[in-house]
Amino acid sequence: MHTMKKSRGARPLAMALTFACAFATVISDTASAEGRPAKELFGGMALPAKAAPSPYGSYAKGCIAGAVAIPTDGPTWQAMRLSRNRRWGHPEMIALLERFSKDAVQLGWGSGILIGDISQPRGGPMLSGHASHQIGLDADIWFTPKPANPLSAQQREDLPFTSMLEKDKFLTVDKRLWTNTHARVVVQAASYPQVERIFVNPAIKKKLCDTWTGDRAVLGKIRPIYGHDAHFHIRMRCPEGAAGCKPQAAVPPGDGCDQSLAWWFTKEPWAAPKKDPNAKPAPKPRAMQIADLPKACAMVLDAQGPSSEYEVTYQAAGGSMPGSAASAFTAPSVARVAEPFELPAIVPVPPARPAGW
Numbered sequence: 469m470h471t472m473k474k475s476r477g478a479r480p481l482a483m484a485l486t487f488a489c490a491f492a493t494v495i496s497d498t499a500s501a502e503g504r505p506a507k508e509l510f511g512g513m514a515l516p517a518k519a520a521p522s523p524y525g526s527y528a529k530g531c532i533a534g535a536v537a538i539p540t541d542g543p544t545w546q547a548m549r550l551s552r553n554r555r556w557g558h559p560e561m562i563a564l565l566e567r568f569s570k571d572a573v574q575l576g577w578g579s580g581i582l583i584g585d586i587s588q589p590r591g592g593p594m595l596s597g598h599a600s601h602q603i604g605l606d607a608d609i610w611f612t613p614k615p616a617n618p619l620s621a622q623q624r625e626d627l628p629f630t631s632m633l634e635k636d637k638f639l640t641v642d643k644r645l646w647t648n649t650h651a652r653v654v655v656q657a658a659s660y661p662q663v664e665r666i667f668v669n670p671a672i673k674k675k676l677c678d679t680w681t682g683d684r685a686v687l688g689k690i691r692p693i694y695g696h697d698a699h700f701h702i703r704m705r706c707p708e709g710a711a712g713c714k715p716q717a718a719v720p721p722g723d724g725c726d727q728s729l730a731w732w733f734t735k736e737p738w739a740a741p742k743k744d745p746n747a748k749p750a751p752k753p754r755a756m757q758i759a760d761l762p763k764a765c766a767m768v769l770d771a772q773g774p775s776s777e778y779e780v781t782y783q784a785a786g787g788s789m790p791g792s793a794a795s796a797f798t799a800p801s802v803a804r805v806a807e808p809f810e811l812p813a814i815v816p817v818p819p820a821r822p823a824g825w
């Protein structure tokens with residue numbers, strides 16, 4: 469009787485120990501991550517979390533499990549700046565880019581699109597550049613079409629950005645560079661129902677407002693913002709059933725060619741913030757920590773990855789991808805070019821933005 473009781477008691481203890489050990493592992497992993505900015509942890513991931521595709525959190529504060537890579541080269545696209553390892557997204561995002569690249573060619577956009585940053589393999593904050601692009605549902609597209617001769621990996625590091633604006637004028641599109649095809653390509657990107665917003669420079673938005681003769685409703689999705697003069701930004705809405713994805717407010721009705729655009733042509737967005745000479749110096753903003761992100765992001769960071777990049781590279785329907793063999797491609801070690809997507813220091817972000825941004 470006594471021995472039986474003992475053996476019955478031993479099993480839960482053994483189980484408890486197993487749990488305790490597992491728990492200790494989790495705690496130690498979390499402890500080692502503590503204090504390190506989330507951008508370092510997410511920026512260091514080479515491959516995605518192997519899981520069903522799930523964005524967690526919002527575009528500027530979140531992460532993604534189950535991201536897939538767009539092949540570095542496709543029939544109608546090339547991914548740029550490969551060394552950044554930011555060609556990862558929700559499979560719906562990658563599928564959309566493939567579709568858009570074909571539609572762009574139909575519109576006369578060279579031999580396809582040049583794709584800038586999408587997200588890091590597990591999303592999350594980045595060491596450089598964007599505040600958003602964190603959940604695999606944002607992608608940057610160059611205002612430069614893919615040339616007929618494919619760019620080499622090195623050329624994709626080095627190719628300079630071409631701004632669509634006149635250098636010496638305030639918020640003015642350069643007529644020598646901007647064409648109807650540019651307009652059609654941007655509007656095409658906005659026309660897909662799963663696309664919620666397109667971000668362009670205010671000068672480009674104004675150009676579209678002044679010249680677009682087609683459906684005006686779709687123009688409302690095209691939103692003015694700083695930068696975005698050498699590339700435009702496609703933002704998809706949260707995919708169906710993605711419970712962890714935090715949606716943005718809907719774009720206001722109308723074409724957006726209104727006060728919210730006129731505001732950009734005032735001094736306010738471009739003025740230096742007023743300083744109170746008596747104010748204490750503001751504390752240095754604390755870098756975003758894992759604990760600031762949705763809880764699931766700690767798991768996304770710890771989750772197992774796939775055995776190879778190839779396994780998680782998107783395979784376009786029915787197509788052999790000239791570059792998918794390039795899954796074995798190793799990003800060249802080259803000096804990074806200057807961050808093109810960062811806001812220049814002389815352009816402070818104003819405290820208030822018009823609604824709907």
Ligand SMILES: [Zn+2]
Binds near residue numbers: 598601608700701
């Ligand atoms: Zn972007």
